[in-house]
Every structure is written in structure tokens, then in C-alpha cells.
Amino acid sequence: MKAILYVGHGTRSKKGAEEAKAFLQRVINQVDDAPIQEISFLELTPPFIDQAFKRCVERGATEITVVPLFLLAAGHIKKDIPEALLKSQENYPAIQVEMKDPFGVQDEILDAVEELVLSVVEDISPEDSVLIVGRGSSDPSIHKAFAEIADGLGRRIGTDKVSVCYLAAASPNFEEGLETVSQRTTGKVIVIPYLLFSGLLLSEVIQNVRARQRSGETIYCTGPLTEHRAIEKLFIKQILKDEK
Incomplete structure (x- = not known):
């Protein structure tokens, strides 16, 4: 079963966290391609990547598409998110994982x-x-x-x-x-x-x-x-x- 795992940056700001979650919830309401969709954040704002990944698996996911809510491809995209995903992939080796690109310059x-x-x-x-x-x-x-x-x-x-x-x-x-x-x-x-x-x-x-x-x-x-x-x-x- 297909799942989408959204990954935001995370913030100490309550307003910023609420904005990001509301944005992603609007997206979830418009995306019907995957029956399982979970929100996560790299840091500062729960749920974190490992928690949301586990939730996807518990809901029956067999393949997870990781969608980063980031503007550009820098250290978080190239290093931090892959490293955060690594432990979950080791815990659930049968799960297929694909990661999408950030927005980029468009x-x-x-x-x-x-x-x-x-x-x-x-x-x-x-x-x-x-x-x-x-x-x-x-x-x-x-x-x-x-x-x-x-x-x-x-x-x-x-x-x-x-x-x-x-x-x-x-x-x-x-x-x-x-x-x-x-x-x-x-x-x-x-x-x-x-x-x-x-x-x-x-x-x-x-x-x-x-x-x-x-x-x-x-x-x-x-x-x-x-x-x-x-x-x-x-x-x-x-x-x-x-x-x-």
C-alpha cells in the first residue's frame, strides 16, 4: 500500500508550526493518490520523521514516498533527512522508500x-x-x-x-x-x-x-x-x- 510522508523543517514558533501543519493538511485533503499520508518534521516540531514513518507502517504502508517541504536542495535535503530516514529503513527493511526533490528554482x-x-x-x-x-x-x-x-x-x-x-x-x-x-x-x-x-x-x-x-x-x-x-x-x- 502506498504512503506519502511529508517532511517539513520544524520551528520553535507555535504560529509557524501551525501554519505548516495547516498547509500540509490542505495538501492531504487534495491528494488522493496515496491512501496513507502522514506529516512529520526534521526538527523542533513533532511528530518527527521516525515517528511518522512508523505510523505509515502501522497503517499498512509497503512503499513510502518522502516529500520534503523545502525550497532548495541543501544540507537538509542531501544529508539530514536521508540520515533521519536511515534508522527507520533499517527497522523496516521491506519498505520501499523514495524521496522527492524540493521545489528548486521555478x-x-x-x-x-x-x-x-x-x-x-x-x-x-x-x-x-x-x-x-x-x-x-x-x-x-x-x-x-x-x-x-x-x-x-x-x-x-x-x-x-x-x-x-x-x-x-x-x-x-x-x-x-x-x-x-x-x-x-x-x-x-x-x-x-x-x-x-x-x-x-x-x-x-x-x-x-x-x-x-x-x-x-x-x-x-x-x-x-x-x-x-x-x-x-x-x-x-x-x-x-x-x-x-
């Missing part, structure tokens, strides 16, 4: 981000500066991916003043990136947190933006990517790909 996501930006700032000029804020990773492929994201968003929004910074594990860090863009811009500053859900990282971004707004700076910030329903539709599309 036009549909960039189109959705453009719409999120336009919902916050209607009049964008070539003088405006955009700061994309990634979660961050030591994996060098992340820098390549964000270079593609920056180029794609710049072309869509109509400015070549697009910078990238990171909240952890990569440079420039968020504080450095925000200060540099604020000093150099001759127009508005538009901050785009490239994150799926609310959480402590997004709160950090929003707090910094609001502090600058109070000081008189013309700066705006979009919400998490899942505020746009295109992300949900794309996630479902990737789940069903090659399954029929």
Missing part, C-alpha cells in the same frame, strides 16, 4: 513572489532596491540558486538592484545585507523573506524592517511565500508528478 515560484511584492508595493521603479533574505546554508549550491532567484525577480519586477543575504550559515548576513542596501539605494527598499512560513527567522526580518520604518526609511517587507496559493498548487503538482 518560474511559478518567482511569479508568485512578484505578485507578493506588487501586493505590498504597487509602484516599483528601476531606482528601487530589492533584498532577498534566504534561510542560509553552507552548501555552495545555495548561492547559485539564489543568484538565479535574484536574476529572475529582478527581470520580473523591473530593477537590476537585487541583492541576497542570509539569516544563518552564509554571508552576507541579514544585518549586513540590509544596512548595505539601505545606504546605497536611491529609491525604496523591498525586503523579500524567501521563507515558506512564519517563525522566529521571519519575525527577525519583520522587526528589523519595522524599526527602520519607524526611523523614517521607505522600506517594505513581504510575508512568507505560502501567503500565495500558487505555492500550494505547485507543491501538489510536484507530489503527483510521475505518480500516475
Whole structure:
């Protein structure tokens, strides 16, 4: 019997965890390809991968498709999730396990981000500066991916003043990136947190933006990517790909 095991990142934020679970439950309600579907998280938010894997088996799963709810392929996708799955696979060696890819850089996501930006700032000029804020990773492929994201968003929004910074594990860090863009811009500053859900990282971004707004700076910030329903539709599309 087929099962789908969804894997989110996890967060200490109650709001962020609730958003992720609600998102995945909406997905489950729309995916009828597998009779067994379970939600799990890599860290911080239960149920964890081993618990949800066991639940799939107890419900009768003979093959499990692992679907990561991650934007890009970095250390969590290449190392952490496979390692977390390894113990479960050793405990249940008869179970066939396949792991799907994360979102990656896709036009549909960039189109959705453009719409999120336009919902916050209607009049964008070539003088405006955009700061994309990634979660961050030591994996060098992340820098390549964000270079593609920056180029794609710049072309869509109509400015070549697009910078990238990171909240952890990569440079420039968020504080450095925000200060540099604020000093150099001759127009508005538009901050785009490239994150799926609310959480402590997004709160950090929003707090910094609001502090600058109070000081008189013309700066705006979009919400998490899942505020746009295109992300949900794309996630479902990737789940069903090659399954029929």
C-alpha cells in the first residue's frame, strides 16, 4: 500500500508550526493518490520523521514516498533527512522508500513572489532596491540558486538592484545585507523573506524592517511565500508528478 510522508523543517514558533501543519493538511485533503499520508518534521516540531514513518507502517504502508517541504536542495535535503530516514529503513527493511526533490528554482515560484511584492508595493521603479533574505546554508549550491532567484525577480519586477543575504550559515548576513542596501539605494527598499512560513527567522526580518520604518526609511517587507496559493498548487503538482 502506498504512503506519502511529508517532511517539513520544524520551528520553535507555535504560529509557524501551525501554519505548516495547516498547509500540509490542505495538501492531504487534495491528494488522493496515496491512501496513507502522514506529516512529520526534521526538527523542533513533532511528530518527527521516525515517528511518522512508523505510523505509515502501522497503517499498512509497503512503499513510502518522502516529500520534503523545502525550497532548495541543501544540507537538509542531501544529508539530514536521508540520515533521519536511515534508522527507520533499517527497522523496516521491506519498505520501499523514495524521496522527492524540493521545489528548486521555478518560474511559478518567482511569479508568485512578484505578485507578493506588487501586493505590498504597487509602484516599483528601476531606482528601487530589492533584498532577498534566504534561510542560509553552507552548501555552495545555495548561492547559485539564489543568484538565479535574484536574476529572475529582478527581470520580473523591473530593477537590476537585487541583492541576497542570509539569516544563518552564509554571508552576507541579514544585518549586513540590509544596512548595505539601505545606504546605497536611491529609491525604496523591498525586503523579500524567501521563507515558506512564519517563525522566529521571519519575525527577525519583520522587526528589523519595522524599526527602520519607524526611523523614517521607505522600506517594505513581504510575508512568507505560502501567503500565495500558487505555492500550494505547485507543491501538489510536484507530489503527483510521475505518480500516475
